[in-house]
Amino acid sequence: MRISIFNYGVGNLYSLQAALKREGVEPYLASDIRRASDADALLLPGVGNFSEAARKLPLDEIRDLVRSGKPLLGVCLGLQLFFERSDEGPGRGLCLLPGRVKRLPSIVKVPQIGWNVLKIKHHNGLVAGLPDRSWVYYVHSYYPVTRGPWVIATSEYGLEYPSLIANKNIFGTQFHPEKSGSTGRTILRNFLRLIRK
Amino acid sequence: MPLAKRIIPCLDIKGGRVVKGVHFRGLQDAGDPVELSIRYRDEGADEIVFLDITASLEQRSTLTSLVKRIAENLDIPFTVGGGIRSMSDARAVLCSGADKVSVNTAAILRPKLVSELASVFGSQCVVVAIDAKRVGGKNGQWFEVFSHSATKPTNLEAGKWAKQAEELGAGELLVTSIDRDGTKLGYDVELLSHITSQVNIPVIASGGCGSLLHFVEVFTEANCDAALVASLFHYAELSVKQAKEYLMSKGVLVRP
Numbered sequence: 001m002r003i004s005i006f007n008y009g010v011g012n013l014y015s016l017q018a019a020l021k022r023e024g025v026e027p028y029l030a031s032d033i034r035r036a037s038d039a040d041a042l043l044l045p046g047v048g049n050f051s052e053a054a055r056k057l058p059l060d061e062i063r064d065l066v067r068s069g070k071p072l073l074g075v076c077l078g079l080q081l082f083f084e085r086s087d088e089g090p091g092r093g094l095c096l097l098p099g100r101v102k103r104l105p106s107i108v109k110v111p112q113i114g115w116n117v118l119k120i121k122h123h124n125g126l127v128a129g130l131p132d133r134s135w136v137y138y139v140h141s142y143y144p145v146t147r148g149p150w151v152i153a154t155s156e157y158g159l160e161y162p163s164l165i166a167n168k169n170i171f172g173t174q175f176h177p178e179k180s181g182s183t184g185r186t187i188l189r190n191f192l193r194l195i196r197k
Numbered sequence: 198m199p200l201a202k203r204i205i206p207c208l209d210i211k212g213g214r215v216v217k218g219v220h221f222r223g224l225q226d227a228g229d230p231v232e233l234s235i236r237y238r239d240e241g242a243d244e245i246v247f248l249d250i251t252a253s254l255e256q257r258s259t260l261t262s263l264v265k266r267i268a269e270n271l272d273i274p275f276t277v278g279g280g281i282r283s284m285s286d287a288r289a290v291l292c293s294g295a296d297k298v299s300v301n302t303a304a305i306l307r308p309k310l311v312s313e314l315a316s317v318f319g320s321q322c323v324v325v326a327i328d329a330k331r332v333g334g335k336n337g338q339w340f341e342v343f344s345h346s347a348t349k350p351t352n353l354e355a356g357k358w359a360k361q362a363e364e365l366g367a368g369e370l371l372v373t374s375i376d377r378d379g380t381k382l383g384y385d386v387e388l389l390s391h392i393t394s395q396v397n398i399p400v401i402a403s404g405g406c407g408s409l410l411h412f413v414e415v416f417t418e419a420n421c422d423a424a425l426v427a428s429l430f431h432y433a434e435l436s437v438k439q440a441k442e443y444l445m446s447k448g449v450l451v452r453p
Contacts, residue, residue, distance in 0.1 A: 011318050014294035018269045048319060106397065108200075111321050111368050113399050114422065115201045115243055115452040135201070135452045137274060139296070139321040139368075156199050179274045179296065181238070 001192065004030040004039035006078075008056045009048030016045055016075065019178035023188055033061040037070070041195050046076025046176070050101065050142070053081055054091030063094050071169045071195040072096075076140055079165060079172030088142055096170055099146025108158035111141040116163075116175070118153040118183075124166045125194045126187060127152055134183045136163070136175035143174060169195075201452040202416045202444065203243035203423035204437050205401060206430050208233060210279070211251045213259045217431050227431060230263060231270050237430070238273050240437040243452060245271065246299070246371075246425060249279035257286070261293045268294020276324055278371075287314055291322060299324035299371055302344040305351055305358075308365055315366025323369075324401075325362040329355035329388055330375040340388050347375045355388065356395040363396045370396065371425065374404040379428070381407025389419035401425050409435065409443040416449050 003020060005013055007029040020027040027043070030036035042062065059081075066072045074082055081093045086101035093101075104110045117133040136155075143161035150167035154160050155174070164187075165172040171191055177184035208215045208230055215233050216224040227233070234245045247267070249260050257280075264277055277290045278299030287298045298318075304311050304325050314323045328347040329340045340355035359370055372392050374385035384402045393400050399422035402415045406426050415421045429435050441451045 011322065012268075012291050012294055012296055014265065014292065015268050015296070018294065019272060021269075022272075109397050109399050109422065111398070112200060113321065113369055114203050117199050138200075139274075141320070176274075179272065181272050184272060 001025050001041075001196065002039045003027045003041050003043055004036040005043045005045055006036060006057065006062075007031045008053055011047030013045055013047065016043070016178045019184070019188060023185075023192055025192060033058045033065070036062075037065055041071040041073065042066070044072065044074040044078030044081055046074075046078050046140075048077065049088050050077065050080060050086035050093070051089030051091040053077060054093055057081070059092070059094055063096065066094075066096060066170060069169055072171065073191055074170075074172035075178070076174060076176060079174055080142060080144055082165070082170065082172055083144055083146065086142060097146055097150060097165070097167065098148070099144055101142050101144050103142055104140075105158040112138050112157045114138065116155045116157060118155060118163060118175075119160075120153045122149060122152050124152045126164065126166045126171055126190050128190050129186055130183060136173075136177070136180040136183055138175045140174060199450065200422075201243070201450050202421075203401075204241070204412070204440055204451070205244045205246055205423050205425045206234075206237045206242050206437065207246040207248060207403070207425050207427040209427070210247050210249045210260070210263070213263045216250070217428070231266055234267060234271055234275070237437060238271060241441050241452070242273065242437050243423070244273060245275040247275060247277050247279075249277065251280075257289065261289050264290055264293040264295050278324070278326060283310070284313055284317065287318065287322075291318055297322050297324050297369070299326045301326040301328065302346075304362065304365075305342065305344045305353065308361065311362060311365035311367055315368070320366045320368035323367050324371050325359075325367040325369075326371040326373070327355060327358060327362070327392075328373045328375050331388075340391060343375060347373075347378075356391050359392045360395045363398050367398060369399045369401065371401040371403055373425075377405025378403075380405055381429075383407060383411040384415040384419065384421075384424070386414055386419045389415060389421050393420040399423065409440060412440050412444055413447050413449060416444070417447075
């Protein structure tokens with residue numbers, strides 16, 4: 001199994017690669033669509049900000065690839081890019097799902113940094129084996145606003161927001177599975193199992 | 198609010214090994230950073246801070262290879278601090294797998310470093326560490342920031358510097374009380390409350406932890422988000438697990 005991690009910014013891509021390697025997958029970094037599309041699945045990591053990512057990524061090509069059935073996992077900003085727009089700045093995202101990205105309310109400390117619980121709303125293979133209220137690690141200032149059966153889990157911080165999304169071959173987490181200990185490991189394993197089918 | 202309060206063990210690193218001070222007389226080898234951090238994770242640590250106390254030029258490459266080894270094995274977040282002076286120092290550490298870098302003296306000498314780091318890597322990666330000490334007489338007492346491993350007074354007021362760091366783009370503050378560091382008398386609740394009242398970013402408390410009660414204080418009275426602990430855990434006087442069980446019994450939300 002090969003997974004391509006889109007390399008569109010600067011920051012920690014190493015942890016995500018390491019987490020996948022621990023599950024026996026060979027991830028590789030790709031910065032163009034041709035190299036990325038060779039993989040069995042695409043991974044959009046969470047580095048940098050929305051506008052810069054929207055500017056640097058070959059969004060049309062990624063959208064076509066995903067619509068043709070290629071599995072996609074978005075982590076943090078990678079998930080936010082599934083939507084159309086973000087309060088973080090100008091630019092259009094992948095527009096794979098209806099919704100937009102907003103800044104966390106200032107009644108709480110922003111960024112949210114730390115461990116928070118998942119409230120599971122719908123059954124999905126991505127959360128198989130996870131008890132409700134499992135702990136995951138967050139580092140973010142923005143959150144997606146979207147409604148629909150693809151909202152598999154939510155978390156609460158100042159307000160309730162979608163934290164785990166799954167719709168056919170599209171998967172996303174607002175938290176960092178690669179930093180979420182055993183819960184994160186379960187989610188990554190579930191993802192790999194789902195895309196092997 | 199379901200966001201858990203965090204317990205963060207801090208490991209001092211020298212030449213790629215964990216070291217601990219022995220009665221202020223030199224440093225003793227305390228083991229492998231990867232093994233120790235995994236042990237803390239298994240006990241329930243929420244994050245780990247690695248503080249490189251060598252920070253000499255020739256050993257920077259030792260540090261980046263260590264950071265890679267940690268990232269390969271540790272599945273909770275970790276911060277690397279000590280001797281991060283420039284964008285390229287930060288880049289080397291972050292691209293090797295660290296989740297955050299902490300900057301202290303370099304940010305005081307050149308505050309723009311904080312905004313540069315935040316704009317390139319994102320605020321969430323940038324921890325500004327502040328070492329503060331009570332100065333002045335009884336009537337005019339205030340908290341002064343010290344640089345260069347807490348040796349040089351800067352004339353900066355800690356609350357003001359905290360606010361400025363937030364405005365520059367820091368995602369988190371790590372605030373150490375120089376007065377309390379190593380005393381086990383408890384965190385400086387007054388200092389920490391002063392800081393948390395000035396900013397709207399998470400604050401990690403450091404310096405002085407000596408008992409289970411001190412954890413409760415720093416979360417409930419000082420409104421801190423995380424508690425950093427060094428010696429207490431190394432010398433096995435207390436474990437992360439004990440601290441968390443106690444906090445839970447006192448109604449403080451922690452990740453079990």
